[in-house]
Amino acid sequence: MKEVILNEYDQKKIIYLEYEKKLRDLIFSLIKENGITIHGIESRVKDRNSLSKKIDSKEDKYTGLDKITDTLGIRVITYFEDDVDTIANIVKSQFHVDENNSCDKRNKNFDSFGYSSLHYIIKLTEPRASLPEYSRFNEIKFEIQIRSILQHAWAEIEHDIGYKSAIEIPVDMRRKFSRIAGLLELADIEFIR
Template structure:
């Protein structure tokens, strides 16, 4: 977690400040370390509690994230930070009272997939915590002329009503730092330690331009991912509506659209997994089908339940019934184009031959229709 200091959090003005060159930074840091070791378990628990509150609220709001993690500041890290000299006076410590002034002793990091979710997470934080400070890192980097990439940092405390509950009372007054960023922003942050926050003006101009171009490219990529997600959601919703309205022409075969179509025509089957629908979409496209109208016309005239009972003696699952009808209607061509049709898969050809023979015995006209001419390459699962 980054070193963020509360605005106005300075050493007690009544406390005598060291003025000589002989200030004992090591001793100052060692004393601070001893104090922190005593409360370290409390901050460890506070970090976990803060993470739990955020996780629960995001889940209840159906806000999806990549990850939510927490940690207390390490004892060694605290000691190093307590030893830092003041930027204004190198002969005095940056933190006169480290345990009170170092504000990231408890930390939570929320990583999202998309930019818009960062704002959703911020809303939850504002609702659930007392926000002491909000820091937009992109603005801070621009002000300080440093290399960097966007993320939001919050300094928070538990609200009074929560602290009134016995299980939270011991955390009253404690401060936590919450970082919220996208997964691309996180990728940038992870390499910043190698960059070491070098000031822009200290870098060679060619390197500076490359860094700034990279930061811009990441921001563009973040926005493009969000736009793709929005378009994908819109297309999914439109496809589901078309299936519901029996307007199948032009509806691309996707896992969502296929499931909606089969639920309507074959009956729902909760046993089918997302992977199964994705695999079946690959199969259908390998057989040459592009949209649901083309598939629907190919299957017309065949009762999936009757075909299933004829081949297996009982009604099989939704996707098995689909494949059975495809096999009977397309006949040998189905076997030829199927991704499992390989030399080392003799069992597959034998299975298909047995089922086609049984279909003929039951009076079905095997291979009555030709598969679409396109897409003759096989697909994998």
């Protein structure tokens, strides 16, 4: 099954790349039309090697490329944490949100700190899905992540330490990182105030 999915990816990669640009431009326009200033928008189409590793990690889950919801990803980075919800409302008004596969990673227990981001799995809705410039993309789901610049800074640090590090981080160092994450969360709140 893995080879079937990777072959489908090879055939459709150009479509994903075209869709990536259209989505980035569309989302930027929607945000700008609503008068919100953001730090930036990042986007990517998952490369073949990353896709292969993802399939390997959950062999039974993926029966086709359409079941992998983050082959295409968009990330919106706001200056302020309260803009995350404002942009989320814009996204919900313009796209279909797959609630079953979306998650709000900002919701934490009172005693935990760390990665914070809003992740939606979405696809086009009518009438946009029927427009000639979008019709060939109308069944492709993609992931959009929305987070503040401080949440983004922490995510980048945590990703490199947690996923790319060849050594395990000692417990006392992980505790120090957790305290720093708490300070970043506090800074986000103070910037809004």
